Amino acid sequence: MNDGSTLLDAAREAGVHITTLCYHPRLPCHAVCRMCLVNVDGEVRPQPACVTKAKEGDIVETDSKDLQEFRKTDAEWLLARHPNDCMRCEVNGSCRLQRFVSENQLEDSWEKIPRGSVEHPEHSLTDHTSPSIWRDLSKCIECGLCVEACGEPGQQQYVIGFAERGSGRLPVTVFDQSLADTNCISCGQCTLVCPVGALIETPHWHDVLHTLDARRRVSAVQVAPATRVAISEEFGMKPGTVSTGRMINALRQLGFDYVFDTNFAADLTVMEEGIEFLARLKNEKRNQKRLPLFTSCCPGWVNWVEINRPDLLPHLSTTKSPQQIHGALTKRSAFARALGSEFAEDKAEPYVVSVMPCTAKKDEAVRPGVSGDIDHVLTTRELARMIRARDIAFSALPEEGDFDSPLGESTGAAQIFGASGGVMEAIVRTASHFIGEENSLPLEWHQLRGVSAGVKTAEIPGIGKVAICNGIATAQRMLETETWRDEYVAVEVMACVGGCLGGGGEPKSMDPLVLEKRMQAIYDVDKNAVRRRSYENQDVQKLYATELKEPNSVRAHALLHTSYAARNSKRLLLMRFLDCIDRRDARGAVSLFHPDALWSTASPFGDIQGASNIEALINTRLPPRKYGPGYARHRMESAADANDLTVVTPTDERCRFSMEVETLHEGSESRMVIRKLVRKVLYSI
Ligand code: SF4
Numbered sequence: 077m078n079d080g081s082t083l084l085d086a087a088r089e090a091g092v093h094i095t096t097l098c099y100h101p102r103l104p105c106h107a108v109c110r111m112c113l114v115n116v117d118g119e120v121r122p123q124p125a126c127v128t129k130a131k132e133g134d135i136v137e138t139d140s141k142d143l144q145e146f147r148k149t150d151a152e153w154l155l156a157r158h159p160n161d162c163m164r165c166e167v168n169g170s171c172r173l174q175r176f177v178s179e180n181q182l183e184d185s186w187e188k189i190p191r192g193s194v195e196h197p198e199h200s201l202t203d204h205t206s207p208s209i210w211r212d213l214s215k216c217i218e219c220g221l222c223v224e225a226c227g228e229p230g231q232q233q234y235v236i237g238f239a240e241r242g243s244g245r246l247p248v249t250v251f252d253q254s255l256a257d258t259n260c261i262s263c264g265q266c267t268l269v270c271p272v273g274a275l276i277e278t279p280h281w282h283d284v285l286h287t288l289d290a291r292r293r294v295s296a297v298q299v300a301p302a303t304r305v306a307i308s309e310e311f312g313m314k315p316g317t318v319s320t321g322r323m324i325n326a327l328r329q330l331g332f333d334y335v336f337d338t339n340f341a342a343d344l345t346v347m348e349e350g351i352e353f354l355a356r357l358k359n360e361k362r363n364q365k366r367l368p369l370f371t372s373c374c375p376g377w378v379n380w381v382e383i384n385r386p387d388l389l390p391h392l393s394t395t396k397s398p399q400q401i402h403g404a405l406t407k408r409s410a411f412a413r414a415l416g417s418e419f420a421e422d423k424a425e426p427y428v429v430s431v432m433p434c435t436a437k438k439d440e441a442v443r444p445g446v447s448g449d450i451d452h453v454l455t456t457r458e459l460a461r462m463i464r465a466r467d468i469a470f471s472a473l474p475e476e477g478d479f480d481s482p483l484g485e486s487t488g489a490a491q492i493f494g495a496s497g498g499v500m501e502a503i504v505r506t507a508s509h510f511i512g513e514e515n516s517l518p519l520e521w522h523q524l525r526g527v528s529a530g531v532k533t534a535e536i537p538g539i540g541k542v543a544i545c546n547g548i549a550t551a552q553r554m555l556e557t558e559t560w561r562d563e564y565v566a567v568e569v570m571a572c573v574g575g576c577l578g579g580g581g582e583p584k585s586m587d588p589l590v591l592e593k594r595m596q597a598i599y600d601v602d603k604n605a606v607r608r609r610s611y612e613n614q615d616v617q618k619l620y621a622t623e624l625k626e627p628n629s630v631r632a633h634a635l636l637h638t639s640y641a642a643r644n645s646k647r648l649l650l651m652r653f654l655d656c657i658d659r660r661d662a663r664g665a666v667s668l669f670h671p672d673a674l675w676s677t678a679s680p681f682g683d684i685q686g687a688s689n690i691e692a693l694i695n696t697r698l699p700p701r702k703y704g705p706g707y708a709r710h711r712m713e714s715a716a717d718a719n720d721l722t723v724v725t726p727t728d729e730r731c732r733f734s735m736e737v738e739t740l741h742e743g744s745e746s747r748m749v750i751r752k753l754v755r756k757v758l759y760s761i
């Protein structure tokens with residue numbers, strides 16, 4: 077027994093089970109649920125095992141008639157205020173309240189107590205506004221873990237906090253705003269600790285199953301590195317068990333036509349971001365202030381910058397994340413054209429799904445400028461639900477399995493993207509090749525690795541000092557110092573502690589060492605890889621030779637790079653509008669306008685007055701959109717200039733927009749809309 081061990085720790089070490097609801101190994105416990113009460117010799121009342129320090133010689137009773145009665149009373153109180161709607165709940169089968177009822181044979185209470193729910197007419201209990209997180213607070217058991225995960229001991233975003241006191245307290249947002257209107261970065265850490273179905277990832281798995289079952293579309297799926305070292309836990313295997321082959325086989329059984337590896341795109345991200353970084357290093361000497369370069373493959377971090385520090389947008393790498401690069405290549409490259417005549421003629425595109433450890437990837441997939449490249453994003457937990465729903469015996473599947481070609485080959489450098497420090501290490505491995513230092517610099521950078529919080533640094537000869545921020549709270553602290561501007565040439569930020577292997581979409585684990593075990597598995601895969609530097613990826617080399625020419629080429633920029641905008645800015649409103657135009661989403665476009673808005677098109681369509689006329693124009697007068705490689709988008713001329721509204725159109729006109737906006741108030745919600753939009757054509761490229 078270690079110093080500071082609780083009775084719960086001691087019991088677990090001795091293999092004795094104690095039920096818990098408000099305990100989580102990585103967060104402080106406030107002993108609110110009282111489910112873990114135990115009798116300790118010498119104490120008059122039962123003690124909560126999760127916070128009571130264990131002493132040598134303690135005699136502890138974990139089960140007795142009186143303890144059962146305590147638990148029953150507590151459970152009845154919880155169940156009386158719960159909708160008890162398990163059959164339709166997203167966490168049916170993995171809910172800790174449900175398990176508690178069954179472990180303690182409380183089904184009678186479950187049945188007898190009338191179905192109810194938390195009564196809080198002053199707060200809205202359900203919220204489906206976020207593309208990443210759904211809330212249903214009628215299921216909340218008030219454990220407080222989400223408040224901790226989002227607050228001081230966790231992400232330090234303080235999006236949710238308790239309203240009300242005593243029984244009936246509720247974890248709500250500031251001013252009861254919809255989650256989409258808060259500063260939520262979509263990291264999903266709150267969903268990872270919620271013991272019930274009150275906070276979940278926005279579910280996509282039902283839609284994916286329906287689409288696969290219909291078998292009307294060619295389908296492709298990509299899987300991220302952190303998923304394959306974690307999904308095994310959903311099926312009772314030890315944390316760190318690598319299930320790449322089992323996952324590939326399961327995805328084929330689910331009906332996907334092509335099973336690809338996100339790691340292929342991670343190697344491309346390294347190529348593009350590595351060259352972008354070296355170019356910035358060179359240009360910095362000419363006084364361009366875009367260093368240090370911040371990595372941008374974590375959408376939780378990108379969201380944070382767009383919400384809190386838009387002044388830092390120019391520092392973000394413009395290279396898309398591996399998920400979005402893979403989606404763009406699957407739908408809009410030679411691979412898609414080769415699928416058949418409909419695809420070659422831009423009339424169809426494959427149905428593309430990604431499996432991610434991350435809830436923020438759902439949000440990333442609908443960002444203006446990239447939306448539509450991925451149709452649905454599944455978390456690791458959702459994929460496990462699909463596998464169970466189709467009765468696939470995951471543990472019995474063959475451990476061997478190969479990804480499909482050509483978007484399936486990868487190197488060890490791509491695999492370590494799943495761990496905090498991995499993106500930077502991968503970039504250094506390839507950048508050292510481009511600067512001719514490959515043989516003199518080490519392949520592994522252990523000082524950048526590990527799950528411990530805080531900034532990790534390394535001095536890279538020929539490049540400069542780089543830093544790793546493990547978790548968004550660490551990044552916030554680093555940015556407060558301002559010394560980072562001069563100290564580092566590149567900074568990796570992953571919003572989740574541990575990186576994606578601690579992502580909000582990973583299996584919920586009660587193992588205090590789970591991150592270390594998943595991380596070790598990731599580095600073992602890298603160690604055993606045949607190729608360990610991204611530029612060695614043969615399929616990536618072929619792609620450059622046949623389609624992209626070279627890293628950061630014009631074609632590479634069109635497919636593999638993106639742009640950013642501050643939250644609640646005119647630039648974001650314009651990007652959303654142009655995204656709707658590209659997809660011919662008239663309804664979406666109109667929702668961005670004031671009902672009496674004016675759109676001056678600088679085209680034969682002239683000036684369009686009123687939202688309904690704007691909708692009619694998009695629906696009836698624009699040429700039909702093209703699919704697949706023929707799908708053309710508007711592009712922002714500058715990647716990150718917060719005030720720049722200059723755009724390159726799909727027909728290569730360079731245009732400048734100006735905009736007047738107004739705030740519309742609808743009930744308790746308010747939103748900024750376009751009052752007047754004026755397009756001016758500068759010239760054709
Ligand atoms: S998703 Fe992240 S930022 Fe948003 S409420 Fe949950 S923990 Fe907080």
Ligand code: SF4
Binds near residue numbers: 216217219220
């Ligand atoms: S929403 Fe979930 S994590 Fe938050 S207090 Fe309620 S039950 Fe606990």
Ligand code: SF4
Binds near residue numbers: 263376377435570578
């Ligand atoms: S660290 Fe990974 S899992 Fe977490 S928000 Fe970023 S990309 Fe998603």
Ligand code: FES
Binds near residue numbers: 096125127
């Ligand atoms: S787990 Fe100990 S009081 Fe909740």
